[in-house]
Amino acid sequence: MAQAMKIVCVGGGPAGLYFALLMKKQNPAHDITVYERNRADDTFGWGVVFSDRTLENFADADPESKAEIIASFAHWEDIDVYFKDRMIRSGGHGFSGIRRQRLLEILQNRAAELGVALAFETEVDTLERFADADLIVACDGLNSKIRSDHAHAFRPQIDVRTNKFVWLGTRQRLDAFTFVFKQTEWGWFQAHAYRFDEDTSTFIIETRQDTWEKAGIDKMSQQDGVAFCERLFADHLGGNPLMSNARHLRGNAIWINFPRVSNETWIKDNVVLMGDAAHTAHFSIGSGTKLAMEDAISLARHFAHEPDAPMREVLLAYEAERKLEGIKIQSAARNSTEWFENVGRYANFEPEQFAYSLLTRSQRVSHGNLPLRDRG
Ligand SMILES: Cc1cc2nc3c(=O)[nH]c(=O)nc-3n(C[C@H](O)[C@H](O)[C@H](O)COP(=O)(O)OP(=O)(O)OC[C@H]3O[C@@H](n4cnc5c(N)ncnc54)[C@H](O)[C@@H]3O)c2cc1C
Structure with missing residues (x-):
């Protein structure tokens, strides 16, 4: 694939923008367009986190955007667990947070600077208009239309989990990754919260679907549901409100059940899945x-390393590499998801035991690893 290609990325999230800029950097003769339904500065979502290890991969791929990402980071080492009126702090975890919108802005600017065409406010309904493209990257997110339009080929499996969660923000400045567990007359509610810039923190609230319904949130307006959470977590908000930036979603649609997505194959002819779509x-x-x-x-690297290989071979090599990584992370994520779906099981634990169980839930942090992170 040494020759210049016409590449279409459907979706201007982190996957589409990053792939486009890496490919354009590799070969400025590639004709690359990213199609995104939203405006460039639409702000859905709050912050995202990266581990220190992830950043090393970004440095090798594109040091310029990595430097900008790092300059926008809030960094923390500690995880605070609030359970039964106690706080247990565990150190040495090394994470960074960045505003999702800032990350997109960095990637948009870098892609534009390299010559990628960015088509905002452009909905892609069908791939027919891209008949002359050499490669179409379906990086259209969690609810990928391309994946569902071609479900017979990709054969997606979507496992919709039982808990309800909502992604909110707050001006409360948290100085550690913070988990708060609240027992109510209806059941457990938990918050996953972290600061991602000078004065804003992500505040995700999660609960079992039956608890959510018993508390009556299913019948509340969006505003009342958020106010309910504010009252519940008031002692962690320092008087700051909880904010929603998904007001385009009606009523309780801001509360969702997490869908675990996987696909039998990621390739259909010259169309390939990437990111949350995969x-x-x-x-x-x-x-x-x-x-x-x-x-x-990974996909950009396979194109660089196998410049003369047929397209299908490159795509298959990418799929094999990334599917394996996806399975590993999804397996850790499964343990973690199920832990949070069953918090009640650990309710009789002492706070230290509870925090230990929480920190080792995904089995990526082991009994032996915890004291290496934090001797205390
Ligand atoms: C509550 C919550 C918290 C999260 N926290 C973290 C975190 O801390 N760290 C982390 O790494 N990840 C986090 N994530 C996940 C993260 O947001 C996604 O995994 C990530 O954004 C995936 O990137 P993507 O480019 O594949 O998809 P997306 O970021 O979803 O981008 C897809 C893009 O495609 C566009 N699009 C879709 N369909 C079309 C169409 N037909 N035409 C044109 N454009 C289209 C969408 O508008 C969107 O911009 C979180 C997610 C949730 C829900």
Whole structure:
């Protein structure tokens, strides 16, 4: 594939933008367009997190955007667990947070600077208009239309999980990754919260569907549901409100059940899945953006390393590499998801035991690894 290609990326999220810029950097003669239904500065979502290790991959792929991403980071080492009126702090976890919108802005600017065409406010309904493209990357997110239009080929499996969660923000400045567990008359509610810039934190609230219904949130307006959460987590908000930036979603549609997505195959002719369209990993292990951007690195690298290979071979090599990584992360994410779906099981634990169980839930942090991170 040494020759210049016409490449279409459907979806201007982290996967599409990063892949486009990496390919354009590799060969400025490629004709690359990213189609995105939203405006460039639409702000759905709050912050995303990366582990220190993820950043090393970004450095090799594109040091320029990595430097900008790092300059926008909020960094923290500690995880605070609030359970039964106690706070247990565990150190040495090394994570960084960035505003999702800032990350997109960095990638948009870098892609434009390299000569990628960015078509905002452009909905892609059908791939027919791209009949002359050499490669179409379906990086159209969790609810990928391309994946469902071609479900017979990709054969997606979508496992919709039982908990309800909502992605909110707050001006409360948290200085550690914070988990708060609240027992109510209806059941457990938990918050996963972290600061991602000078003065804003992501505040995700999660609960079992039956608890959510018993508490009556299913019948509340969006505003009342958010106010309910504000009251519940008031002692962690320092008087700051909880904010929703998904007001385009009606009523309770801001509360969703996480869909675990996987696909039998990621390739249909010259169309290939990438990012959340290909796989999702539960937000509790904070790996969705990392996986999406690492997919982009992998496919771009396969094109660079096998310049004369037929397209299908390159796509198959990418699929094999990234499917394996996806399975590993999804397996850790499955343990983590199920832990949060069954918090009640651990309710009789002492706070130290509870925090230990939480920190080792995905089995990526082991008994031996915890004291290496934090001797105390
Ligand atoms: C509550 C929550 C918390 C999260 N926290 C984290 C975290 O801490 N760390 C982390 O790494 N990840 C996190 N994620 C996951 C992360 O948001 C995604 O995994 C990541 O954005 C995937 O990138 P993507 O480019 O594949 O898809 P997306 O970011 O979803 O981008 C897809 C894009 O395609 C566009 N699009 C879709 N269909 C069309 C169409 N037909 N025409 C044109 N455009 C279209 C969409 O508008 C969107 O911009 C979280 C997700 C949720 C829900």
